[in-house]
Amino acid sequence: MRPPTRYAKSAGGYVAYQVFGEGARDILFVTHWGTNLDAMWDEPALAHFFHRLSRNGRVICYDKRGTGVSDPVPLASLPTLESWMDDARLALDAAGSRQAAVIGDTEGGPMAMLLAATHPERVEKLVLLNTFARWRRDEDYPIGMPEPSVEKLVQLYQRHWGQHPAMLALTAPGLAGDARVEEWFTRYQRLSMPPGAATQMYRWVTLMDVRxxxxxxxxxxxxxxxxxxRHYRLPFGQYLAEHITGARLVELPGTDCYPLFTPQADDVLEEISAFLSGAPVEAxxxxxxxxxxxxxIVGSTDLAARLGDAQWLDLRAAHDDVVRRHLAAFRGREVKTTGDGFLATFDGPARAVQCAALIRDSVRSLGVEIRAGLHTGEIELLDGDIGGIAVHLAARIMGVAGAGEVLVSRTLTDLVVGSGITFEDRGVHELKGIPGPRQVSRVVRVP
Incomplete structure (x- = not known):
């Protein structure tokens, strides 16, 4: 049976989603970026996979914006990891799900990890299936793919997307050569997105880093x-298990991973069923x-002395109003005021950078310059306040900033790849009270 496709509206457009199966548990399935909710049911083996998965609970699937039957996006402004996480939350809300087990498959894994870390109250359990935290090789990530190999893969996508099933030889060699599957595979690619968008999306995927x-x-x-x-290699999974506290790695025999309906799919379903049926753990x-x-506010003491108490208080009130309006617009949460500034948190790094830059530009009309510092990391929630090393690091980064500068950590720049935000390297700094040198960048442009 083909479940009905419904739409949920967001500020960035409509997101298509489906709900099927029943049970006390909700399961959010997040897979490869090239999907089509309607077309996926045309392949009987894939439909069988999802029907078997639905024995474990109510399954929620969705097409990310820019793919399948969800709203298209401009080719020059593809979605970010953060906006795709928003799509997942939108699908959960539309399906009436307060909490779900989340399955992050292949390129859907990084988004699933970000969702679990940012909104732990929405994620009951997390399954990471043939996925990765980073694709490309780096000095501290030797298991990644070398640059020439990545470029060959991108060119392979560009030449063959929607025209030839070349990628099956990498992702599911057990299915390569099956004429019926190959025909469905290439048609499914065409119905997911056009080749130009697919090429840009794939290149963006290879730049993601959620370590x-x-x-x-x-x-x-x-x-x-x-x-x-061969495509999503075993060391990628081993790395995830080593760096996620308490994670359990199960190595499954075989090569095939995508599409999901490979002849080896039964062991995946069995492992997922056993994991989901286990005793719940309070996160x-x-x-x-x-x-x-x-x-x-830069130079606030001198400014207050020059203006006098009354004018200074009026200026502060106008400044605070500007900051609060922009925080509300970008889903920022005001934690507290800090003398002449603000401490706030965001559930998305790109939104935070855009908000900070807009605050800086807006308060200039008041004759005020600010400086800002941002970092993405784990925080402790403390009865209306926050704590943890991430808070201290953001404060120290702000301390390095000059008038009108918005400075960010290396961690944040890695998480906003594809957002259109550009940075300038401000070098490595020893930040007071923070162990080890930290790379800092200045925000140059926001979209």
Whole structure:
């Protein structure tokens, strides 16, 4: 049976979603970025996979904005990891789900990790299936793919997307050569998105880096990975299990991972069923991943002395009003005022940077310059206040900033890849009270 496709409206457009199955548990399935809710049911084996999954509870699937039957997005402004996380929350809300087990499959994994870390109260358990925290090789990530290999893969997508099933040889060699599957696979690609968008999206996927998110995931986590997977290689899964506290790695034999309806899919379903049916574990909700923003009026003491008490208080009130209006517009949460500035948190790093830049530009009309510092990390929720190293780090980064500067940590720049925000390297700094040198960047442009 093909479930009905419904739409949920967001500020960025309509998100298509489906709900099928029944039970006390909700399961949010987040997979590869090239999907089509309607077309996926045309393949009987894939439909069988989802019907078997629905024996574990009510399944929620959705097309991310820019793909499938959800609203399109401009080619020059593809969605970010943060906006796709918003789509997941929108689908949960529209389906009436307060909490769900989340399955992050292949390229859907990084978004699922970000969702679990940022909103632990919405995620009961987390399954990471043949996925990764980072794709490309780096000095501190030797398991990543070298640059030339990544470029060859991007070119492969560009040449063959929607025209030739070349990627099956990498992601599901057990299905390669099956004419019926190959025909469905290429048609499914065309119905997911056009080749130009697919190429840009794939390149963006290879630039993602959510390694900093892993230690902040507190929900029970199962990592499933094919031992001979050539595309999403086993060391990717091993890395996830090593860096997520309490995560359990299960290495499954075989090579095939995408599409999901490979002949080896039964062992995936069995492992997921066993994990989901296990005793529930109470996740900590007093810690979460947030982007922390500190702002400060530059030269406030001299400005107050020059204006006098009455005018200074009026100026402060106008400044505070501007800040609060922008915080509300970007879903920021005011924690407290800090003398001549603000401490606020955001559930998305790109939103936080955009808000900080807009605050800086807006208060200039008042004759005021501010400086700002931002960092994304785990915070402790303390009866209306927040604590933790992430808070201290954001404060110290602000301390490095000059008048009119918005400075951010390396962690934050990694999480906003594809957002259109550009940065300038401000070098490595020893920040008071923070162990080790930290790379700091200045925000140059926001979209």
């Amino acid at each position: 900093s998110v892993l230690p902040t995931i507190s929900v029970p986590t199962l990592v499933l990975h094919r031992s001979d997977n 900590s909700v007093d810690r979460e991943l947030s982007t922390v923003l500190f702002t400060d």
